[in-house]
Every structure is written in structure tokens, then in C-alpha cells.
Amino acid sequence: MxxxxxxxxxxxxxxxxxxxxxxxxxxxxxTVRLPADAAAALDEPNAKGDPVAVAELAxxxxxxxxADLIPLCHPLPLDRCEVVATRDGAVVRFTATAATHAxxxxxxxxxxxxxxxxxxLYDMLKSVSKGITIDGVRLLSKEGGKSGAWxxxxxxx
Amino acid sequence: MxxxxxxxxxxxxxxxxxxxxxxxxxxxxxTVRLPADAAAALDEPNAKGDPVAVAELAxxxxxxxxADLIPLCHPLPLDRCEVVATRDGAVVRFTATAATHAxxxxxxxxxxxxxxxxxxLYDMLKSVSKGITIDGVRLLSKEGGKSGAWxxxxxxx
Amino acid sequence: MxxxxxxxxxxxxxxxxxxxxxxxxxxxxxTVRLPADAAAALDEPNAKGDPVAVAELAxxxxxxxxADLIPLCHPLPLDRCEVVATRDGAVVRFTATAATHAxxxxxxxxxxxxxxxxxxLYDMLKSVSKGITIDGVRLLSKEGGKSGAWxxxxxxx
Amino acid sequence: MxxxxxxxxxxxxxxxxxxxxxxxxxxxxxTVRLPADAAAALDEPNAKGDPVAVAELAxxxxxxxxADLIPLCHPLPLDRCEVVATRDGAVVRFTATAATHAxxxxxxxxxxxxxxxxxxLYDMLKSVSKGITIDGVRLLSKEGGKSGAWxxxxxxx
Amino acid sequence: MxxxxxxxxxxxxxxxxxxxxxxxxxxxxxTVRLPADAAAALDEPNAKGDPVAVAELAxxxxxxxxADLIPLCHPLPLDRCEVVATRDGAVVRFTATAATHAxxxxxxxxxxxxxxxxxxLYDMLKSVSKGITIDGVRLLSKEGGKSGAWxxxxxxx
Amino acid sequence: MxxxxxxxxxxxxxxxxxxxxxxxxxxxxxTVRLPADAAAALDEPNAKGDPVAVAELAxxxxxxxxADLIPLCHPLPLDRCEVVATRDGAVVRFTATAATHAxxxxxxxxxxxxxxxxxxLYDMLKSVSKGITIDGVRLLSKEGGKSGAWxxxxxxx
Numbered sequence: 046m047x048x049x050x051x052x053x054x055x056x057x058x059x060x061x062x063x064x065x066x067x068x069x070x071x072x073x074x075x076t077v078r079l080p081a082d083a084a085a086a087l088d089e090p091n092a093k094g095d096p097v098a099v100a101e102l103a104x105x106x107x108x109x110x111x112a113d114l115i116p117l118c119h120p121l122p123l124d125r126c127e128v129v130a131t132r133d134g135a136v137v138r139f140t141a142t143a144a145t146h147a148x149x150x151x152x153x154x155x156x157x158x159x160x161x162x163x164x165x166l167y168d169m170l171k172s173v174s175k176g177i178t179i180d181g182v183r184l185l186s187k188e189g190g191k192s193g194a195w196x197x198x199x200x201x202x
Numbered sequence: 203m204x205x206x207x208x209x210x211x212x213x214x215x216x217x218x219x220x221x222x223x224x225x226x227x228x229x230x231x232x233t234v235r236l237p238a239d240a241a242a243a244l245d246e247p248n249a250k251g252d253p254v255a256v257a258e259l260a261x262x263x264x265x266x267x268x269a270d271l272i273p274l275c276h277p278l279p280l281d282r283c284e285v286v287a288t289r290d291g292a293v294v295r296f297t298a299t300a301a302t303h304a305x306x307x308x309x310x311x312x313x314x315x316x317x318x319x320x321x322x323l324y325d326m327l328k329s330v331s332k333g334i335t336i337d338g339v340r341l342l343s344k345e346g347g348k349s350g351a352w353x354x355x356x357x358x359x
Numbered sequence: 360m361x362x363x364x365x366x367x368x369x370x371x372x373x374x375x376x377x378x379x380x381x382x383x384x385x386x387x388x389x390t391v392r393l394p395a396d397a398a399a400a401l402d403e404p405n406a407k408g409d410p411v412a413v414a415e416l417a418x419x420x421x422x423x424x425x426a427d428l429i430p431l432c433h434p435l436p437l438d439r440c441e442v443v444a445t446r447d448g449a450v451v452r453f454t455a456t457a458a459t460h461a462x463x464x465x466x467x468x469x470x471x472x473x474x475x476x477x478x479x480l481y482d483m484l485k486s487v488s489k490g491i492t493i494d495g496v497r498l499l500s501k502e503g504g505k506s507g508a509w510x511x512x513x514x515x516x
Numbered sequence: 517m518x519x520x521x522x523x524x525x526x527x528x529x530x531x532x533x534x535x536x537x538x539x540x541x542x543x544x545x546x547t548v549r550l551p552a553d554a555a556a557a558l559d560e561p562n563a564k565g566d567p568v569a570v571a572e573l574a575x576x577x578x579x580x581x582x583a584d585l586i587p588l589c590h591p592l593p594l595d596r597c598e599v600v601a602t603r604d605g606a607v608v609r610f611t612a613t614a615a616t617h618a619x620x621x622x623x624x625x626x627x628x629x630x631x632x633x634x635x636x637l638y639d640m641l642k643s644v645s646k647g648i649t650i651d652g653v654r655l656l657s658k659e660g661g662k663s664g665a666w667x668x669x670x671x672x673x
Numbered sequence: 674m675x676x677x678x679x680x681x682x683x684x685x686x687x688x689x690x691x692x693x694x695x696x697x698x699x700x701x702x703x704t705v706r707l708p709a710d711a712a713a714a715l716d717e718p719n720a721k722g723d724p725v726a727v728a729e730l731a732x733x734x735x736x737x738x739x740a741d742l743i744p745l746c747h748p749l750p751l752d753r754c755e756v757v758a759t760r761d762g763a764v765v766r767f768t769a770t771a772a773t774h775a776x777x778x779x780x781x782x783x784x785x786x787x788x789x790x791x792x793x794l795y796d797m798l799k800s801v802s803k804g805i806t807i808d809g810v811r812l813l814s815k816e817g818g819k820s821g822a823w824x825x826x827x828x829x830x
Numbered sequence: 831m832x833x834x835x836x837x838x839x840x841x842x843x844x845x846x847x848x849x850x851x852x853x854x855x856x857x858x859x860x861t862v863r864l865p866a867d868a869a870a871a872l873d874e875p876n877a878k879g880d881p882v883a884v885a886e887l888a889x890x891x892x893x894x895x896x897a898d899l900i901p902l903c904h905p906l907p908l909d910r911c912e913v914v915a916t917r918d919g920a921v922v923r924f925t926a927t928a929a930t931h932a933x934x935x936x937x938x939x940x941x942x943x944x945x946x947x948x949x950x951l952y953d954m955l956k957s958v959s960k961g962i963t964i965d966g967v968r969l970l971s972k973e974g975g976k977s978g979a980w981x982x983x984x985x986x987x
Contacts, residue, residue: 050326056256056887057912062853062929068533095412099213099273102413102527106420106587107271114264114271114318115325116256116891121907122592124619127528144533146619148909148931152332153325160317161271163339168272168310169207171341175309175352179232179339182320184332195332213416214441219382219458225690255880256887259684263744263891273420278436279749281776284685301690303776305438305460364640370570370730371755376696376772389650413527413587421585428578428585428632429639430570430734435750462752462774466646467639474631475585477653482586482624483521485655489623489666493546493653496634498646509646539847569723570730573841577734577901593906595933598842615847617933678954684884703964727841727901735899742892742899742946743953744884780960781953788945789899791967796900796938797835803937803969803980807860810948810964812956823960 050117058117061148069189070144073155075163076181077137083174084135096169097130097137104128104162108143111157121147123154128162139163140185150190156182207274215274218305226346227301230312232320232339234294240331241292253326254287254294261285261319265300268314278304280311285319296320297342307347313339364431372431375462383503384458387469389477390495391451397488398449410483411444411451414476418442421475422457422468429471435461437468442476453477454499464504470496521588529588532619540660541615544626546634546653548608554645555606567640568601568608575599575633579614582628592618594625599633610634611656621661627653678745686745689776697817698772701783703791704809705765711802712763724797725758725765732756732790736771739785749775751782756790767791768813778818784810835902843902846933854974855929858940860948861966862922868959869920881954882915882922889913889947893928896942906932908939913947924948925970935975941967 049059079087087096105126112120125144130137141158143151163179170177186196206216236244244253262283269277282301287294298315300308320336327334343353363373393401401410419440426434439458444451455472457465477493484491500510520530550558558567576597583591596615601608612629614622634650641648657667677687707715715724733754740748753772758765769786771779791807798805814824834844864872872881890911897905910929915922926943928936948964955962971981 049329050253050256052912053914055912055914056883056890058890058893058908058910060910060929062909062931096207098409098412098527099207099416102416102587103271103273105527105529106273108529109583109591110267110271112894114260114267115322116260116263116887117322118325119908120894122618123529123590124533125529125531127523127526129524129526144531146533147907152328153321156321156324160321160336160339164310164313164317165272165274167313168275171309172206175341175344176354177340179317180337182317182336182339183334184328187332197333209441210443212441212443213412213419215419215422215437215439217439217458219438219460252883255684255883259744259884259887262684262686265686266740266748269423273416276437277423279775280686280747281690282686282688284680284683286681286683301688303690304436363643364567364570366755367757369755369757370726370733372733372736372751372753374753374772376752376774410521413521417585417587420587424581424585426737428574428581429636430574430577430730431636432639433751434737461750466642467635470635470638474635474650474653478624478627478631479586479588481627482589485623486520489655489658490668491654493631494651496631496650496653497648498642501646511647566726569726569841573727573730573901576841576843579843580897580905593932594843594904595847596843596845598837598840600838600840615845617847677957678881678884724835727835731899731901734901738895738899742888742895743950744888744891745950746953780956781949784949784952788949788964788967792938792941792945793900793902795941796903799937799969800834803972804982805968807945807967808965810945810967811962812960815960825961 056117058119064148066146066148067189068146069150071150071152071155071187072142072185073159074138074140074185075159075179077163077166078178078180079135080174080176083170083177086170086173096166100162100166101128101130103165104139104141104158107161108154108158111154115153118153119149121145126158128158137166152184152187213274215276221305223303223305224346225303226307228307228309228312228344229299229342230316231295231297231342232316233337234320234323235335235337236292237331237333240327240334243327243330253323257319257323258285258287260322261296261298261315264318265311265315268311272310275310276306278302283315285315309341309344370431372433378462380460380462381503382460383464385464385466385469385501386456386499387473388452388454388499389473389493391477391480392492392494393449394488394490397484397491400484400487410480414480415442415444417479418453418455418472418476422472425468425471429467432467433463435459440472442472451480464501466498466501527588529590535619537617537619538660539617540621542621542623542626542658543613543656544630545609545611545656546630547651548634548637549649549651550606551645551647554641554648557641557644567637571633571637572599572601574636575610575612575629578632579625579629582625586624589624590620592616597629599629608637623655623658684745686747692776694774694776695817696774697778699778699780699783699815700770700813701787702766702768702813703787703807705791705794706806706808707763708802708804711798711805714798714801724794728790728794729756729758731793732767732769732786735789736782736786739782743781746781747777749773754786756786765794780812780815841902843904849933851931851933852974853931854935856935856937856940856972857927857970858944859923859925859970860944860964862948862951863963863965864920865959865961868955868962871955871958881951885947885951886913886915888950889924889926889943892946893939893943896939900938903938904934906930911943913943922951937969937972
């Protein structure tokens, strides 16, 4: 395997000890597609409870478990994490931002935050519809580190 | 909010204490779409390391963290979990099966297993390509419980 | 030590294997006393964010970590957990209910849920006031198990 | 909500990336009030087992789970943690000290350590008395960071 | 691979759903061999602190993380766990007992408890001697389940 | 107790705040001794599944849980972790390397990685033989920190 996660055929948590810590930011998103009944459930008035707000919070919380979930991912502190939901009809989009000062990037923390937010919304609506789908879990941009800035909207980078 | 996860405006872990434990199975999938360079990386011969096998294992492992990640999800024991990857060119599909005897279903365990497997493969290939996307995280089927069997391929259920 | 948590001088997770599983419920509370500036912060209008709702959710989530936190506490599944906040001026009271079918009780899950909710509210207001105090973390009632029902409001039990 | 934990109505883990890491210390306490039978149980001679020592250890251990429990709390390394119990008749007081070099403070780590120690003592004595209460979980002092030193005993700070 | 942990070449958490829950007990041990300086450190009088008692407690606590650590191990509740240390000169032996009612055995919980106890003692003495060795981590006996009772001291079983 | 893990009779997570962060590396090993039937099981041809590779991965993953398992161990980020298995007949040896930049060493992370790898192999082969033993869990070398380099093969250090 050519990727850096194997060495001589053994998996490893890649050595980042030779790098200096630097500021890193990553932004990822996940999209939840709701069948009509699930979308309607989100539209019902409710005094206080908001499944989307619960999902945002769960995503932030979940970003802190990234290294627990992804075997070869480095554990690192986080300087910041936020997950913001936007809704367009039957589609809820979670945009997750993670930042750190570390020797490696926070792409996985942002990807995990977006995924956990989407799974949490799924959980809260699954009794209404089993046909909910999570799509487009992907990196939107990153900054910092040796490879520098990258944005999905600028494919030349 | 109409869903069962709120009561009088407060979130809650729904009361399943009135149900009897029964056998439950859920199957979910997640699809990883690889740009050409990432797909090529998977094709390189390597003596021993296999990112897809690492991802399968991480998915099984991750299913056990479901209740840690999803705030209102019930903690429950698992009788079985497996994650099987199939590859079709630039697409890797993870199919996750979870089973239990419990008072509530294992949909979230299967969804989480598939998601963590996909995120792990993403992690192992992200240095090769930043354009990898996870799509179609969804339930394929479930059995057991009051609502009985359901299959995505049989929309009449 | 007379308590059941030591045997021949060694700590142990008490043997509950001789009991049959039965329905158990426990209710606990924790009170957060807010100095004037912290109470005022809770009164400010805000479009969406609600620290008390975040705290309720964190309490439910935290109940699932009880056995991770309390060394001699038995790990057990939960049938239900909810945390409800009520506010009376500068006092926020979190009432936590946990339920299970198990060989031992869920007092610690309810106590932990209430404590984590209170700590979370503290965290969200600590930049406003360092003088916030958590008081009265205590069991309100329990049902089930060999010792049967008990209520703090009925000291004869 | 005015506090820093919400931005535009969304919860977030506050951005501390603009701060430099610095030495931080926080001290918190929690008080366990024991009914007479529970206090008497602590007085019984026992060869080796000491519930208070178990609670001190659990508090230190629990401080490492702070960011797992408190949704918007930053994960950070710890340079030091200790929990010391003192007893005055029917009152056991746990004083927890946490220290780090980080971009944010360790108040929550100290508060969590004190709370978990108190909950653990509660757990070990709950079979003796259900009327045990945890009171006065509060910050005693902090040092470091932009806001500098603060002490509960010096309200002018 | 012939073992039950692979099926068609994929790792899996073996299906135990066809078994009925039954009482299970497992006993394991781990031995810590101390160089002279580390053994002497244990002999120094100390008012209260006891590294061996800390290790016993950590072993019990650690047994609850077994399924978090061992990828294909089933998560299960525990009815009981204890770790008892005995010392013979420069050798400290930790004997761990775990019990459950479940569809699979608790050998790994007992093995993990013994290992974590040994690692914890190592941690507490490593500044005194780097030559401490953990040996003989092994199963002593098991009861329950389809395969019935087994004891290391009775090789005919 | 003379070790640094107690102060005035109370356990504590030793204060390392006065040290500067520096590069640290530790190497540990664990040996798994397989009875003939378990060794034979490893020799069977299998298309894809490899228990030893699963164990290597679990060891790396487990190193990230070290501070969760060992009560007085400092939580710290990891720059690198790898676990490499070598086999000599009925003996499988896991060599674990951990590295960080921190105020304290990574001996426990390496020891835990080796132990978890060994326990995982045990788990995967325990249905074949109950007589598997883990031996020789020990530190091989360390670099960095005030006490400098040490190697088990050079007892004069």
C-alpha cells in the first residue's frame, strides 16, 4: 500500500514528530436527505426541543472522540469546533469547522463532527422515516501544515 | 417536535422499559467514492497492509461506541457485528450488520459501524486525495421489534 | 470498612449475579445557584441557543459514562434517561431520571446525569461568573430491587 | 445567549486559537454530607480498604474525562491533578487541583475531579444511607490566562 | 484463518445471538516481577498510599473498558469484578475474577483486569526501576457456557 | 510510599508542569506463547484475515486509551505509534513504539500498546486454546526527558 499509513506492511500512526506545531483549520460537511414525512416532522412547531440543535451539539462533542474512532488518527487538542446546520427544504446540511495548533491536521475531526451530527439527526428522525440518507460527507477546505491551503471549490489547488 | 426524542420540549432517551427484549438485526451501508489517484493507491500491490481491512475492523470497533456518540441512543450489548467491504472500481461499499437481544433496535449501531469504516478509509487515503466523498449512508434493512421487518429494497414495507 | 464495596480489605465490584434482573428507576437532582450576573445572562434573549437545554442533553449523555467514572459501579444498559431543568430566579434545578432492567440499581446513573448537567451549565456560564455553586446533589427516589421503593420526601421509608 | 458558548445561536467550542499557551492552575472543591449511619460506616476499622482513598483516586481519573462529559469543553493535556480529602465529622471535603499549559483554563477539570470524587464516595456508602448529599461544588481559585488570578476567598478579585 | 473471528476473510464480532444468556465466571492472573529497588520501594512505610491497592482498583475499573480495547470482543454487562493482589518478595500477583450473565464469556474481562492492574503497578514504580516485567498473564479458570468449566490446574479438562 | 505517585499519603498525577516539552520515544514489547493448536491455527492459509495484523492495529488504537486505563498517567498527544509483530514458531512478539513531544514520557503508551496487541491476539485464538500465555511485557528502551536514554540491552545505563 502506497499511503503513509503502512510501513513495511504494518499499519502505523504516521510519525509527525519532525514537524513543528502550527495552526490548522479544516472544514467539512455532511448532508442529510429527508423523505417528506421526516422533513414534515422537523416543521412541526415545538416549544423548545430542536433536533437540529441537538445534532449540532453532538457533532461538536463527537469531534473529541475522533482519535478513539479512527485507529491510526493522532490524538490532538482542539482550539475550536463548531457545527452549523442549514436547511433547504428536505435537506439539512451540517458544516463542521475544527481548529488546532498541532503537528498534524484536523481534517478527521471536522469529518467526524459532520458525520456524528448527521447520524444524530438520523437517530432523532428514524422513527418517522427509515429512508433518511446521509450524503456528501466531504472536506470543504483546509489551512495550515506543509501542504498549505486547499479548497474543494478551487480544484486547481 | 413530533419525534419521540422530545417530551414536553425536553430531550430524552426514550423509555423502552415497557418492551420485552427481542432479537434485533439491522443492516446499513456507506459508500466511499474515490478519485482516480486514491483508487489507484488501493490497487498498488502491498505485502500485507490493507486499508480496506483496517476500515472494516474500525467499523466493528466503532459500533461499540454508538451510544457514546449519539446523545439519545440507548446503550446496549451486541450479539454480533460485522462490516464487509466490496469494491467496484472507484467505489468501496461498506455493509455493516449489527444484532442484539434488547428492548430497542440496532439501527444506529449499524449506521455508525458503516460510517466509521468509511471515515477510516478516508483517513488512510486522504494524503493521496482530498476529494474523497462518503455517500449513501443509509439503512438497508431491519428485523425484530414491534415494527417488524423492513427493507430498503421493498418500499411497500 | 463495613460497606459492601470492600471484601477482605480489597475493593470489589459487588457480586449481583445472584439477583434476578428487575425494573429499576431512580430520580436524582442537582441545583445550580447563580450569582446575579450569571442569572442575568440566562435572561438575555437569544434566537436559538439555550445553555439549559445543552445542559439537559449533556446530563443524559453523561449518564451513559457512569460506569466509566465510578470505579466500582456496574456497567448496565439503560431503558430510559431524561434530565429536566426548572428555574426559579437564580436557581436552576436539574431533575434526572434513569431506568433499567438489571441486577442492580440506577441511582448512580441518575446522580451522574444530574451532576453532569449541572457541571455543563457551570461551564457555559463560568466566563460570566466564577461564583456559581452546585448544591444539593442527592437522590430523590428509587424503585425496584430487593430494598424496594424509597423517597426522600418520605423519611419513614 | 450572551455567553461565549453560542455564536449566532449555534453552540460552539469557543475559539482559543488566538491565545498563547500558558501555565494554568485551578482548584475546586466538593463537600459530601453524611447522615450518621454513613459517617459511622467510615469510622469502622478496616484492615486495608478505604473508601475515601478510592474516591480521591477516582476524582483524579475522572478529571481526564472532562472533555468527554462537558460538550463544549476543550480537550487538553494535564500537567498535574490531585484530589485531597479532609474529614470533619460527618463532612468529607474533596479539594481538587488541576494544572496544564494550554490555551484555555482547567476550571472544568478541577470541578469534574471534585464531583467524581464525591460521586464515588456516595456510591460506596449508598447502601448504608440514601440521604447522602453533595454540596458546595465550586471553584476555589484559579491562576493563569488573560483574566489572571482569582480566589473565592478574596471577592474583590 | 480457522478461528471464529474471521468469516470469508473478514473480521467479525462472532454471532452469539443463538445462545441463551447464562452465568459465566472467569479468573485470570498477571505477575509483576520487581527488581530489588522496586521491591524495596514497596516495603517503605507510608501513612496511607498503597500502590498495590491503586492497581487493584485500576484493574477493576479497566475491566469495564475491555470491549473498547479488544476490537472483536462483545460488549457485555458485568455482575462482579474483583482484583486481589498477593505478594511474595519481589513478585506481586494480581488475580482477577469477572462474572456476568451473558451470551458469551468473560475471559477477556478477567485478562484485561489483570493486565491493567499490572500496568498500573508498573506505572507507579517505573521511576524507581525500568526493569520491571509483567509475566504470566493467563487464564486460570472459567465456568459456564457451552464449553463448561475449565481450569489451568487440571489440564485434562 | 517512596514513589512519586503519592504525596502526603494521597495519590496524585505527578506535577510535570515545571519541565519543558521535549521529544520522547519509548519502545516496549510483549510476547504471546501459543500452545501447539493455537500456533497451528495461525499457520492455516486464509484468503485475507490475519489475526496478527488485527492485533497490531488494536495495539496502536489501544495506546490512545492509556490515560483512560492507568489512573495516574498523564494524558498526552502522540506523534507516532506503531506495533510490529514478529513470529518465531509458537511465539509471537509485539514490539510497540510510541513517541511524543511532551512534559513526560511515553513508556506507558508503549507498554499499553504492546499489552493490548497481545490481549487481542489472545482473544482471537482463545477458542482454539485456553493455555495461551502473555509474558515479558517490558520496556526495551526510552529516549528523551531529564533521565535521558535507557536501553534494556545495556544494563549500565
